[in-house]
Each structure stands twice: as structure tokens, then as C-alpha cells.
Amino acid sequence: MQKLQWITSKIHTREQMVRQCNVWRASGEKIVFTNGCFDILHHGHLDLLANAADKGNRLILALNTDASVQRLKGPERPITHENDRAFQAASLLCVDAVCMFDEDTPEELIKLLKPDVLVKGGDYTLDQIVGSFFILNNGGSVEIIPFVTGYSTTSIISRIKKL
Template sequence: MNSTDKIYTLPQLLEQLQVWRKQGQKIVFTNGCFDLLHLGHVDYLEKARQLGDKLVLGLNTDHSISSIKGPNRPLQDEMSRARVMASLLFVDAVVLFDSDTPLELIKAVKPDVLVKGDDYAVEQIVGHEEVLKAGGEVKTVPLVTGYSTTNIVKKIENQLNENR
């Protein structure tokens, strides 16, 4: 299997979800920008996958990230980010979404488990009400402290400024 085989359009993903559900697979969903892959991302996604059988990752499009984080982001284009995320063995599906939040995607996917990092309270997680009403679970997983794309970018900028 190539990493590109794990990148889905929404209609393709919905078909694949039917197959997995018929096999009795528990579907876990999370989302994010994943602009620069780092230890914090790997640890988080590994823990998320352990909460079920299949991990679906909603990935913000370039447009979505720019509207959230500003015109200088993302650092990598959406297909590059999608391919990197799909290459991880514990990520089973990657699907792009173009809005500021994954709410509509969560409604379509109907995950058994919705996961975010423990920097969120359950009540702050977009889609928590919909997942709970449908009988699913909403969970947080502990994050590795000190790792974020923003921190990495700041460190690079600081080093560049020091060398000028």
C-alpha cells in the first residue's frame, strides 16, 4: 500500500467507513493542521489510534490554515502534509477539510471516538455534542510538553535573527 492510498475524498472515505464498520472496526477521528511533523504529533496520533481500530485524520486545507493562523501559514502545502500524515502506520485515512472547524466532517464521519489533546476540555472540542448524542465517546490524550509547530518556527526565526 502506498501512502497516497490512504488519502481520501469525503465520498471515498464514507464508502471506506461502511466497509470498516461492517467488519466491526471502531472508528477514531481527530483533526489538525500538522504543518511540520514532530514528536508531539507522532505521540498524539499513536495514542489516539490506541482508542480504536481505525484512525481517521481530518486535515485542514491550506486555505483553512491561512484563515486560522495567518498568511504565512501553512509552511507546507496540503498535499505534502496529507502524504506525510498518510505515511504514518497508525493513521488509516486522511481527508482534507476546508472550513475553520471540522464540525461538518465530524457529522459526516460519525466517529465512535472523537479525540483531541488534553489542552482541550471535552466541552471545548468541536463536535463533542454530536458524537455524544450519537452514542460515541469524546476523549483527550496527554500531549508531550514543549512540542508545537509554532515553537519550532519561533526557534528557527530566533536562530536566523541571531546569525544576522
Template sequence: MDKLQWIQRKIFTRDALLRECNGWRVLGHKIVFTNGCFDILHHGHLDLLARAASLGNKLVIGVNTDASVKRLKGPTRPVTHEQDRLFQLASLLCTDAICLFDEDTPKELIELVKPDILVKGGDYTIDKIVGADTVQQNGGQVHIIPFVEGYSTTSLIDRIRGL
């Protein structure tokens, strides 16, 4: 398999993701899930993803669609098209599966994947993490990974604009 196929095989529809996760579970793999817009991929994102991946055997990333990002972040976002964001994330060694979601939250995707571990970045508290209750009720864990200081998509955009 060439490198491009290796990357493309990590991008899943919901149905295909469910089958893949069920297969991993049968093999005894611990599934870690995180999600986000990942609009401009930066050091903070990469740190979060690497740390999340180290908590289990398989890292699944839920990615907001362009429409979902626009609803959450405003009319000037996303900067990077969803297909480009998927490709970038699939190119990472720590990533095992990626799936788009169009809802404002990843609740449905979390209920589908049923991860053993749910990971979010440092600006969250457990009571504010969508899907935390579902994961914990299924015997899973929720981890909050501290932010890497000085990295955010908004601050990068502001720097580029000279603000």
C-alpha cells in the same frame, strides 16, 4: 502494491471516506477521528496520533486545507503545503485514512464519519471540542490526549527563526 501506492490509498475524498468508513463499520471496526493542521509534523503530533490510533481499529485524520490554516493561523501559515502534509500523515503506520476539510472546523467531516471516538490534544476541554456533542449523541466517546511538553509548531517556528 508498492509503498507509494500504499501511502496514496490512505488519502480520501469525502465521498470515498464515507464509503470506507461504512465498510469498516459493517466489519465491526471502531473508528477514531482526530483533526488538525499538522503544519510541521513533530513528536507531539506523532504521540497524539499513536495514542489516538490505540483507542480503536481505524484512525481517520481530518486535515485543514491551506486556506483554512491561513484563516486560523495567519498569513505566514501554513509552512507546509496541504499535499505534503497529507503525504506525511499517510506515511504513518498508525494512519488509516486522511481527508482534507476547508471549513474552519471539522464539524461537517465529523458528522460524515460518525466516529466511535473523537480525540483532541490537551489544550482542549470537552465543551470546546467541535463535534463532541455529535459523537456523544451517537453513543461515542471523546478523549483528550495530554500534550508532550515542549512541542508545538509555533515554538518550532520561533526556534527556527531564532526567537
């Protein structure tokens, strides 16, 4: 179990995440924030996370809790339990921290953590990105990473159902 410490130590509560952001900020590190369900981890997710990590020094991935995913995606989702999704995300070298949120949007968490850069995938426009105006009004930037076509959790689930 000790060997997994490098993974589990990246999964934070809100309070731990605030403290970690303060440490990073005091060290002059640029904090990047992205969020989502990340239900079935796929190429599109990995592309987004790798590109997001390139936008600063530290990448925070905010994950919707299971309850939040169900409200957004329906009663058959998520496929993967929140603790498993958090562990998978934390095991990625480009992700520095994982923090879950139970609200329908991460706006409260964004305002609490005050990242320097907010990143979303290319299927969003600036006016659709929750927290974008807060970030921009506080001197940060918002980055939209081009969407990788052919990869979505919904399409993967549809293909599996056809088998």
C-alpha cells in the same frame, strides 16, 4: 511510484472517506477521528496520533486545507503544503486514512463520517472540542490525550526564526 501506493491510497476525498467508513463499520471496526493542521510534524503530533490509534481499530486524520490553516493561523501559515502534509500523515503506520476539510472546523466532516471516538490533544477541554456533543449524543466517546509539553509548531517556527 507503485511502491508509494500504500501511502497515497490512504488519502481520501469526503465521498471516498464515507464509503471507507461504511466498509469499516460493516466489519465491526471501531473508527477513531482526530483533526488538525499538522503543519510541521513533530513529537507532540506523533504522540497524539499513536495514542489516538490505540482507541480503536481505524484512525482517520482530518487535515485542514491550506486555506483553512491561513484563516486560523495567519497568512504566513501553513509552512508545509496540504498535499505534502497529507502524504506525511498517510505515511504513518498508525494512520489509516487522511481526509482534508476546508471549513474552519471539522464539524461537518464529523457529522458525515460519524466516528465512534473523537480524539483531541490535552490543550482542549471537552466543551472546546468541535463535534464532541454530536459524538456523545450518538453513543460515541471523546478522548483527550495529554499534551506533550515542549512541542508545538509555533515554538518550532520561533526557534527557526531566531537562527
